[in-house]
Amino acid sequence: MSNKRRLWQIFGPVICAIVLLIVVFQLPWERTFSKDAIFQAANSQTLTVFKGVKMKQEAYDDGYVPFYGSSELSRLDPMHPSVLAEAYHRNYRPFLLGGPGSQSLVQFIGMQGTSEQLKNKKAVVIISPQWFTKQGQNPAAFQMYYSPLETSIFILNAKNTVADRYAAKRILMMPGIKGVIKDGLQKVAAGKKLSDYDRFMLKRKLQVLKNEDTFFSSLQMRDRVQKIRQRAAKLPKRYSTAALTKIATETGEKHTTSNQFGIDNQFFRTRFNKQILKKLKGSQKHFNYVKSPEYSDFELMLSQFAKQGTNVEFIIPPVNSKWAKYTGLSEKMYQQSVRKIKYQLMSQGFYQIADLSKKGNKPYFMEDTIHLGWNGWIAVDKAVRSFMAQPDGHYNYKLKKYYFTKKWQNQTQVGSVNKKLVKSN
Structure with a gap:
């Protein structure tokens, strides 16, 4: 048996599972x-x-x-x-x-959705x-209650208003803010418009977070x-x-x-x-x-x-x-x-x-x-x-x-x- 085939037998199922998981969480799921x-x-x-x-x-x-x-x-x-x-x-x-x-x-963040x-x-x-x-x-309590899901909704719906700019600045002052959410908040705080790429990346992240919420919100x-x-x-x-x-x-x-x-x-x-x-x-x-x-x-x-x-x-x-x-x-x-x-x-x-x-x-x-x-x-x-x-x-x-x-x-x-x-x- 070749080394490539042996490696595929070991890692192939894992790779397939990861790919399947990514696909599942990228697609919209409905549940009541x-x-x-x-x-x-x-x-x-x-x-x-x-x-x-x-x-x-x-x-x-x-x-x-x-x-x-x-x-x-x-x-x-x-x-x-x-x-x-x-x-x-x-x-x-x-x-x-x-x-x-x-x-x-x-x-406030928890009200967005x-x-x-x-x-x-x-x-x-x-x-x-x-x-x-x-x-x-x-700050420690903020990190515990912080919802990337609802923050993503806030960013995508934000307007160039005093309230939205203030909200973005305050959230950025807190720990645990990173990635596309941080980038989006920085633009909202500065009164700048999100680019098409920003919105695309945020919507992708939002879909994953929505699916996680649908699957896991009834647990624990x-x-x-x-x-x-x-x-x-x-x-x-x-x-x-x-x-x-x-x-x-x-x-x-x-x-x-x-x-x-x-x-x-x-x-x-x-x-x-x-x-x-x-x-x-x-x-x-x-x-x-x-x-x-x-x-x-x-x-x-x-x-x-x-x-x-x-x-x-x-x-x-x-x-x-x-x-x-x-x-x-x-x-x-x-x-x-x-x-x-x-x-x-x-x-x-x-x-x-x-x-x-x-x-x-x-x-x-x-x-x-x-x-x-x-x-x-x-x-x-x-x-x-x-x-x-x-x-x-x-x-x-x-x-x-x-x-x-x-x-x-x-x-x-x-x-x-x-x-x-x-x-x-």
Whole structure:
């Protein structure tokens, strides 16, 4: 047997498999997901779902509503939006998007593939003022949530606008950007038009990424459906705010017996000991959420909502007042950041705001130091129920380029907020 034939027998099947794989991923593939798979995806909060497109598209077409947020969405306690929607057969289902470190920039990227599905529909955004630090988007968290698929969609659809140029520049500041995506972003950032070759290469890459999403988006999902259904089954058969508040208060009281901060026992036990607590006393007195590049990253989300005509409910949570006092976090500073966020929203026509930022001293409103808890979720549900009762329709917003400037990022004083336009829960 010749050496050539022997080598072919060894490497031929491998080469054929590689060629076949390349061909398969270059061709468009179609797939639909079952309702059970979509329900599982909507509550899994896994990276494959967050960074994908196909599953979200089908979910939004089927009546799911995106809940953009971060780590507060991970706590599936009995009053969580997904549990209440299941228990009381709501005409919407939350699609949970986010986790620890998923700030405005990665959320903006994650919105690129579902623009058509959210046109003239609704969305909910839980804003964390803790995002608005001096650094803004954490680079390590960005790399974890970064979606080449949705970034490719952004580049191919980008126009020479302030928002698109700013988005491209911000993404280029983050780690993990390379290849044709980096080349495309550099052109968008410079206000240059993509060449035919650029578009050809991006579309080839996009097709591969779409096929990967179609094949793999249903894998590695956390199955939390059973947990949601079990907790929903334990709630009163008929919806009653008073009955749910009673359950929430009793649950909170039972689960916060180990500390003076109203923090969940398990969380407190796993995160703190005497030595750590001692170090944290007064540790946040210099924190400042008023000056941050996050304000301009947040404007990217608003520009995407405006492009889609999406009606959005914004939730602004508080911090645990007892914990803030212990760590020295300034309530005055926190409220200053809240005023700035609300001013940015309302001055552009985003009036649906549930400002819960002053509720941090209410019993069992928070589950730990910064995350909404038992009674907090009931307040969120009150706002969301009212919001979801509104009819769908196109919303026109008046966006301002000023919010992409460093001057706005560092501005400390803003005009007064018209409280009549803001919900108080």
